[in-house]
Amino acid sequence: MSNHGMSVIVRTVTRFVYGLIILFGFYVIMHGHLTPGGGFQGGAVVASAFALLLVAFGSAGLKGRLNLHWLQSIEEVGALAFLALAFLGIGTAFFYNLLANSGGFLFGASVPAGANAGVLNAGGTVPLMNWAVGLKVMTGIAAVAITMLIGSKKEETE
Amino acid sequence: MNIGNLPFIAAALLVAFGLYTFLFKRNLIKLVIGITLIEMGVNLFLVTLGYRTGGISPIYTYAPEAQQMVLPTPQALTLTSIVIGLATTALLLSFAVFVHRHYGTLDIRKVKELKG
Amino acid sequence: MTALTTHAPVLLIAIPLLGAFATPLIGKLGRGARNTLVGLVVLVVAGLAALLAVDVFTAGAPTIYEMGGGTFTFPLSGGQVPVRILFEVDSMSAFMGLITALIALTGAFFSFSYWKDRSGSNLYFSLFLLLTAGIFGMQMTGDMFNFFVFLEITSIAAASLVGFRVWLKQSQEAGFKVMAMYTLSGLFVLLAIGLLYGQYGHLNIAALASRLTGSLTDVIALGLLLTGLAMKAGAVPMHMWAPDAYGEAPAPTSAVLVANSQASLYGLFRVLFTLFGASVSTGAVGWILIVLALLTIFVGVTMALIQNDLKRLVAYGAVSQIGYMMLGVGVGLAVSATKPEFGLVAMQGGIFHMLNDAACVGLLFFASGAVIRASGTRDLNAMGGLAHGMKWTSVCFAIGAVALAGVPPFNGFASKFLIYEAAFKLSPFLAVIAVLSSILLLAVFVKAFQAAFLGPRTTAMAHVTDPSPGMMLPMVALVLVVVVFGLFPGFFVDHIVTPAAKALWLGRDAYINAVLGG
Numbered sequence: 001m002s003n004h005g006m007s008v009i010v011r012t013v014t015r016f017v018y019g020l021i022i023l024f025g026f027y028v029i030m031h032g033h034l035t036p037g038g039g040f041q042g043g044a045v046v047a048s049a050f051a052l053l054l055v056a057f058g059s060a061g062l063k064g065r066l067n068l069h070w071l072q073s074i075e076e077v078g079a080l081a082f083l084a085l086a087f088l089g090i091g092t093a094f095f096y097n098l099l100a101n102s103g104g105f106l107f108g109a110s111v112p113a114g115a116n117a118g119v120l121n122a123g124g125t126v127p128l129m130n131w132a133v134g135l136k137v138m139t140g141i142a143a144v145a146i147t148m149l150i151g152s153k154k155e156e157t158e
Numbered sequence: 159m160n161i162g163n164l165p166f167i168a169a170a171l172l173v174a175f176g177l178y179t180f181l182f183k184r185n186l187i188k189l190v191i192g193i194t195l196i197e198m199g200v201n202l203f204l205v206t207l208g209y210r211t212g213g214i215s216p217i218y219t220y221a222p223e224a225q226q227m228v229l230p231t232p233q234a235l236t237l238t239s240i241v242i243g244l245a246t247t248a249l250l251l252s253f254a255v256f257v258h259r260h261y262g263t264l265d266i267r268k269v270k271e272l273k274g
Numbered sequence: 275m276t277a278l279t280t281h282a283p284v285l286l287i288a289i290p291l292l293g294a295f296a297t298p299l300i301g302k303l304g305r306g307a308r309n310t311l312v313g314l315v316v317l318v319v320a321g322l323a324a325l326l327a328v329d330v331f332t333a334g335a336p337t338i339y340e341m342g343g344g345t346f347t348f349p350l351s352g353g354q355v356p357v358r359i360l361f362e363v364d365s366m367s368a369f370m371g372l373i374t375a376l377i378a379l380t381g382a383f384f385s386f387s388y389w390k391d392r393s394g395s396n397l398y399f400s401l402f403l404l405l406t407a408g409i410f411g412m413q414m415t416g417d418m419f420n421f422f423v424f425l426e427i428t429s430i431a432a433a434s435l436v437g438f439r440v441w442l443k444q445s446q447e448a449g450f451k452v453m454a455m456y457t458l459s460g461l462f463v464l465l466a467i468g469l470l471y472g473q474y475g476h477l478n479i480a481a482l483a484s485r486l487t488g489s490l491t492d493v494i495a496l497g498l499l500l501t502g503l504a505m506k507a508g509a510v511p512m513h514m515w516a517p518d519a520y521g522e523a524p525a526p527t528s529a530v531l532v533a534n535s536q537a538s539l540y541g542l543f544r545v546l547f548t549l550f551g552a553s554v555s556t557g558a559v560g561w562i563l564i565v566l567a568l569l570t571i572f573v574g575v576t577m578a579l580i581q582n583d584l585k586r587l588v589a590y591g592a593v594s595q596i597g598y599m600m601l602g603v604g605v606g607l608a609v610s611a612t613k614p615e616f617g618l619v620a621m622q623g624g625i626f627h628m629l630n631d632a633a634c635v636g637l638l639f640f641a642s643g644a645v646i647r648a649s650g651t652r653d654l655n656a657m658g659g660l661a662h663g664m665k666w667t668s669v670c671f672a673i674g675a676v677a678l679a680g681v682p683p684f685n686g687f688a689s690k691f692l693i694y695e696a697a698f699k700l701s702p703f704l705a706v707i708a709v710l711s712s713i714l715l716l717a718v719f720v721k722a723f724q725a726a727f728l729g730p731r732t733t734a735m736a737h738v739t740d741p742s743p744g745m746m747l748p749m750v751a752l753v754l755v756v757v758v759f760g761l762f763p764g765f766f767v768d769h770i771v772t773p774a775a776k777a778l779w780l781g782r783d784a785y786i787n788a789v790l791g792g
Contacts, residue, residue: 019202034219040241072298079295081225083288093343094284108232173465180458186450193457200465207472234470235419239464242426246457249430253437253450260443271444272451272518 005008005058014056015090021049029134032121039130043137050142071139078136085125085132100124165206172199186264190247197243200221201236208232275465278677281325283339283361283414286371286422289318290378290407294400301396305715309386312399314777316375316382319406323375327368329774336364336758336781336788337376338416339484349791356478356615356789364417364785369625369774370413370540375633376755378406380748381526384640387744388526398438398524400462405431405530412537416789418467418549419477421541425463425506428534429456435527436519448515448522455505455515459538462502466495479549483782496518496554500562506538509600510569513593518576520589527641529636532592539596543603543778551782552611560608567604568707570597575711578718583652584645587722588638591715595631599624601708606779613779616699621775622767623692629771630677630685630759637674637752641667645726648738654725656734661727663738668727670749673691675719677756680712685756688763 005011025046032038089096100123102108107128109121172195179192214221216230221256254264261269278285293315301308302721328338338348339361340378350356361373384403408431411424433456442471471477474485486492501512508516516535520528546559574594581587595783602624609617646652661668677684680691690712695780698705740746759766777784 003173034181034217036215036217039236076299077297080292080299083292087288088280089342093340094288095342096344097342115221122549141244143711148248148252161359180454189454193454193461196458196461198594200461200468203465204468204471207468224282231477232468235471236420238423242430242460246426246453246460249433249448250453250457251454253433253446256437256440256446257450260446269447272447272522 005040005056010056013102014052018049018052021052022046025049025134025138029120029130030127031120032130032134034118034120034124035038039133040137042130042135046134046138047141047145050138051145054145054149059146068143071143071146075136075139075143078132078134078139082129082132082136088125095122096124098130162190165202165209169199169203169206171194172202174199184266186257186266187251189266190250190254193250193257194247201239201243202209204232204236204239232270278322279325279329279341282322282329283337283363284328284341286319286322286410286414287407289315289322290403291409294403294407295402297403298396301399305395308399310395311639312382312403313386315403316379316406319410320375320379323368323371323410324336326363327372330363330365330368331770334773335698336362336777336785338788339414349788351791355476355481357467359420360416360478360480361414362412362480362787362788364781364788365673365773365777366540366544366625366775366781367413369770370628371410372538372770373536373629374406374409374413374533376629377529377632377636378402380636380640380751381530384643384745385524385526386540388524388643388740390744396503398435399463401431401434401438402527402530405435405534409463409530409534409537414540417477418470418479418482421479422460422463422467425538425541426460428537429453429506430461432456432519432527432531432534435590436523436531438524438527442522445522448518452515452519455512459502459505459512459679462498462505466502469495478789479544480786483549483551484786484790486550486553488550492550493554496545496550496559500542500559503538503545504515504566506551507535507542507600508570508593508596509566510573510597512594513570513573515587516593517586519581520592520639521586525585525639525646528589528592528639528643529632532635532639533632535596536599536632539599539628546607547610547778548785549781552632556607556610560604560606560610563600563604563607564704567600567694568704570594570600571708571711575714575718579714582654584642584654584657584722584726585639585652587718588635588642588656591638591718592631592635594711594715595635595678596626596691598693598708599627599631600648601697601704602627603687603778604616605693605696605704608700614699618772618775618779619692620696620700621779622771623689623694623696625775625778626692626763626767627686627689627770630689630756631750633759634674634678634684634686637670637749637756640676640745640749640752640754641671641674644741644749645671649735650743651702654722657726659727659731659735660738662731662739663735664727666740666746667749668723670753671727673725673753673756675723677715677760679716679719681716683760685759685763688760688767692767 026041028037028045029039029042086095089098097105099108101110107121107123109119111119111122175191176195180189210226210228213226213228216227257269258264300311341359405428408424408427412421415421433449435444436452439445456598468778470482473491474482476482505512519531523531574590578587578590602620606617606621609697649657677686680686694708697708
């Protein structure tokens with residue numbers, strides 16, 4: 001893999017689609033408690049956009065846009081947020097869903113039993129955990145991809 | 159459509175091919191591929207356990223009324239297994255990169271300073 | 275206080291996890307802040323493990339913790355089945371928790387000094403705490419799939435720690451090997467869980483145990499679990515990864531890796547006694563375990579005999595000790611249908627040896643790490659006369675070595691004696707192999723001690739000194755454990771080992787009833 005990325009066709013198409021991929025990833029995370037998908041899947045989709053950028057523009061083209069230290073810090077924050085949400089219910093039990101059916105505006109609406117049209121504002125801590133996981137996965141996989149690219153790049157120069 | 163035991167056979171074949179690759183190939187990357195094949199076989203097995211003929215995905219959003227659903231638990235298990243598989247594969251490949259950097263080869267017959 | 279004991283099983287996992295993810299962030303503030311955080315985490319965890327152990331030992335019955343609970347009260351009644359992930363802590367789990375807490379505590383404090391002059395150690399401590407959390411998870415969980423998840427957490431963290439020093443050639447080779455074997459063992463376990471789930475529709479250990487019929491599929495699942503968990507515990511003939519891992523990992527990690535292997539062994543025992551119990555032929559399975567144990571003891575010791583690398587020598591010693599635990603528990607399992615008196619003695623020996631082995635092997639790994647750090651070599655032929663400069667380290671190494679070889683009055687003797695006694699009653703041949711291997715192990719360590727520490731002070735080794743107090747203190751703490759457990763074995767056998775052995779040997783019904791009701 002060269003440092004300068006791939007052909008102009010790939011780069012142009014990438015410019016078009018990477019924003020859409022990220023948007024789709026966020027949609028998958030946001031609706032994780034209603035539709036197939038969730039934090040991991042959406043995060044992986046977003047990370048695939050990063051990987052696409054990496055392949056199309058090469059590591060040189062990415063320089064400065066994605067900082068490895070920042071990615072790792074955000075990843076830790078995602079993990080800590082997940083644990084904090086799990087600790088939220090420790091009054092009853094670890095992972096107890098304190099916010100579900102609380103009636104509040106923070107995912108507290110109650111859901112009718114059986115088939116329904118989907119209530120976005122429901123699920124309590126689950127959608128929040130989806131976001132925490134999504135944050136962790138998108139940054140984590142991006143960090144893995146970047147690290148591997150750096151690793152293989154060094155190998156070429158040696 | 160009734161697919162019968164076909165997925166189980168496919169899962170068994172995947173595991174068998176994976177084990178063969180793991181045991182008899184000499185290239186580190188191929189070993190990783192072997193492990194991934196076993197993993198995919200196990201994942202397919204788990205998903206198939208929960209499959210019910212004609213069942214729909216176990217999600218209530220816009221679900222048709224009174225329709226049989228497939229079991230959700232094996233799907234959760236498979237998803238967890240996939241996530242774990244991602245981490246293990248990434249780690250194995252990273253080790254392969256570093257082994258290649260140190261030894262200059264991916265052939266396991268040449269990568270054996272640790273023996274005895 | 276009661277709230278703390280109620281939540282202790284989950285806090286044992288959640289707090290190290292919290293520490294693992296906070297360490298890289300806090301580490302940006304500096305080394306002092308990070309060490310404070312990690313030290314605090316391991317201290318809290320050790321306190322919680324002790325609290326939980328006292329609670330479970332006095333109650334005498336398993337404690338249940340329901341994740342995300344609030345709906346059910348345990349034990350369930352009226353044919354209810356558990357749907358959520360349960361943690362179930364009986365005396366055996368609490369006992370294993372104590373071992374892990376001991377090793378995590380000493381290992382973390384040893385690491386502070388060990389990594390003083392190295393960069394990137396934030397990630398090391400992050401992985402260290404992750405591994406600790408995974409080991410606790412394997413010991414506390416009451417759910418098969420949850421067990422698999424924690425198994426994989428330990429696999430990933432342990433393999434990363436083995437290959438943590440990416441600048442070392444051999445550590446990368448060891449890291450790949452360890453991760454490949456760990457992944458394979460994890461997949462075997464997962465396949466077995468799938469087979470059990472497909473038949474009975476449950477993942478909870480108690481619910482599965484109450485429904486197992488011993489069909490052919492169950493036996494296949496048992497075989498897969500036995501292979502996978504024995505592989506992860508480093509039993510011969512699936513031991514290829516173990517000496518590489520213990521030998522190439524940073525010294526404090528090697529001790530935790532041994533605790534990790536013991537956790538897999540715990541999982542194996544839990545599967546054999548609690549999950550399957552009498553639904554399969556315990557005699558046959560017990561003898562399989564005994565044969566694996568004898569192979570492990572014999573191969574471990576003989577391979578240790580020919581090593582010239584200090585760390586690898588200790589590593590093979592550690593492999594052989596896994597065999598003694600399997601021998602004790604295997605004898606207990608083989609006779610568990612008739613339950614004669616010596617079966618419980620064998621169980622006590624095998625389980626007591628887990629604690630003793632963790633202390634001795636931890637001590638040996640710490641001491642050899644200090645030696646390698648000071649002398650700059652791992653080759654026994656290049657060392658010599660180190661006792662002149664490293665008096666205290668040499669004493670620690672000697673105590674650990676004779677204790678591991680089973681010399682009275684140290685703790686290794688106390689547990690090995692129980693194993694010999696019970697194994698002799700089943701078949702004198704077993705005891706002969708076990709005793710001979712112990713003597714051989716003593717010879718191995720005498721050779722290593724003589725080569726490394728005795729003799730005149732050489733010019734190349736003139737500069738060596740004892741390590742800093744930060745590294746000495748954990749070693750001294752483990753020496754205290756070794757000596758105290760060796761001098762008063764009766765007290766510890768009565769108060770912590772016997773409840774654990776009975777929970778495993780006789781407690782199957784209590785384990786099931788704690789969840790499903792009587």
